[in-house]
Amino acid sequence: MNVRIDPTWHQALAREWDSPYFGNLTSFVRQSYAAGTVYPPAGRIFAAFDSCPFDKVKVVILGQDPYHEPGQANGLCFSVADGVTQPPSLVNIFKEIRSDLGVEPLPSGDLSRWASQGVLLLNSTLTVQAHRAGSHQGKGWEEFTDAAIAALSQQREGLVFMLWGSYAIRKGEHIDRSRHLVLTSPHPSPLSAYRGFFGNHHFSRANSYLASHGQTPIDWR
Numbered sequence: 001m002n003v004r005i006d007p008t009w010h011q012a013l014a015r016e017w018d019s020p021y022f023g024n025l026t027s028f029v030r031q032s033y034a035a036g037t038v039y040p041p042a043g044r045i046f047a048a049f050d051s052c053p054f055d056k057v058k059v060v061i062l063g064q065d066p067y068h069e070p071g072q073a074n075g076l077c078f079s080v081a082d083g084v085t086q087p088p089s090l091v092n093i094f095k096e097i098r099s100d101l102g103v104e105p106l107p108s109g110d111l112s113r114w115a116s117q118g119v120l121l122l123n124s125t126l127t128v129q130a131h132r133a134g135s136h137q138g139k140g141w142e143e144f145t146d147a148a149i150a151a152l153s154q155q156r157e158g159l160v161f162m163l164w165g166s167y168a169i170r171k172g173e174h175i176d177r178s179r180h181l182v183l184t185s186p187h188p189s190p191l192s193a194y195r196g197f198f199g200n201h202h203f204s205r206a207n208s209y210l211a212s213h214g215q216t217p218i219d220w221r
Helices: 007-012 020-035 047-051 088-101 141-155 166-171 202-212
Strands: 059-063 119-123 160-164 181-185
Touching: 007 141, 020 141, 047 119, 059 141, 059 166, 088 202, 119 141, 141 166, 160 166, 160 202, 181 202
Parallel strands: 059 119, 059 160, 160 181
Antiparallel strands: none
16 A cells, blocks of 8 residues: 655554555545544644654654644644644643753744654544544554554664553553653643643653763753
């Protein structure tokens, strides 16, 4: 199957393209876009991969679903387009960065500035029907993104995985902890941020780990 995605990821995920589940997933996604409003825009479905090639990944942040309201989802988890009001979870992520690193994040909620430095901003499910959170779960995306995480875990070394909330923690349970740093905490949503997301120091811990492995730290602003 001819999938438009960054070439390094196309190779890393070569076994997925002709698998039965991916064929079924592709048919479902095409029908969904034809039948109604789906986010993100079709050209941004694989934006997380296109923005951060396989061999350039340093940090992985796992999300769950794309934002499901108009103008929000841009294919990078937790990110919104420049000028769009920042959702509560992203506001809390920036709060933790201020507290942890003592820096002021840029006003834009577009996190492509992180992706270009090697931060893979990966949702578990890459599409969603408008106004219906979770509507594209259980259609094959989870298997696909599991394969992406497994490829990174097995083929790369010295990565940092940030897993926020029980869903992400479960999804990352097979990451090889002997090869990578896995950081876990509650989710940054307003419902759980005060239960341990605030004060988790994931951003400084990630940068310390990267530096200790000879990698340039991330500018989290």
